Amino acid sequence: MISYGKKEIEALAFIEPINTNKIVIDTEKYIKKAHELRSEFLADALQKMYRATVGKYKEYRQLEAAKETLFAMTDRELKDIGITRSDIELAVEGKREMETTTKVGFWRKLMNKFIEAQQARAAYVHLMAMDSRQLADIGLTRSEVEAAVNGNRKDRANDNLAQPSNTNDHRKAG
Structure with missing residues (x-):
């Protein structure tokens, strides 16, 4: 103690x-x-x-x-x-396939968005430089170019895509 x-x-x-x-x-x-x-x-x-x-x-x-x-x-x-x-x-x-992509940071995402915007702009300029016949060959009208470049093909200006009726089905050339 x-x-x-x-x-x-x-x-x-x-x-x-x-x-x-x-x-x-x-x-x-x-x-x-x-x-x-x-x-x-x-x-x-x-x-x-x-x-x-x-x-x-x-x-x-x-x-x-x-x-x-x-x-x-x-x-x-x-x-x-x-x-x-x-x-x-x-x-x-229990793993899925090997991850080949890496995480994309803020600046990389920003750069990718910029590159995508530049490519869309170049595609728009290229398509607008075509004449109407060339656009028709690829299935576009001049008013549909912007929707096509943005990937919104459902927003077509010309939605009358039905084939014109042919009244000459029974006539023969001759």
Whole structure:
């Protein structure tokens, strides 16, 4: 047993309320409690780490077993389930096809929009430079050029697309 002054007793009161009239405090009790709490914490942390490690290893072994089973199949059997040998890794790991595109940032998107606008402008100028016969050959009228460039072919100015009636069906040239 160690004897403490008023300051030490007040400091210990923050840990566990005690009768401040006592001058003698059982420090062994607090040390023992601290050791128990530390042991419980370390045991819990080690248990969690063990479970995570063993869980990852078990998952890895299951994936490897599935891959071995699929690689043992014939090409015809693989075709029946809808995969090829090159797809086995992706199929077992649950991944889709490899991502070939990268994320596009703000400035790249802005640049792409600018390039698209310039290309649309050039297409508009090119189509407007054509005469009416050339436009008719590609199925456009001058009033439909803007809609075609913007990809809005449904917004056609001339929606009378029916074929004209031919009254000369029964006449023979001659």
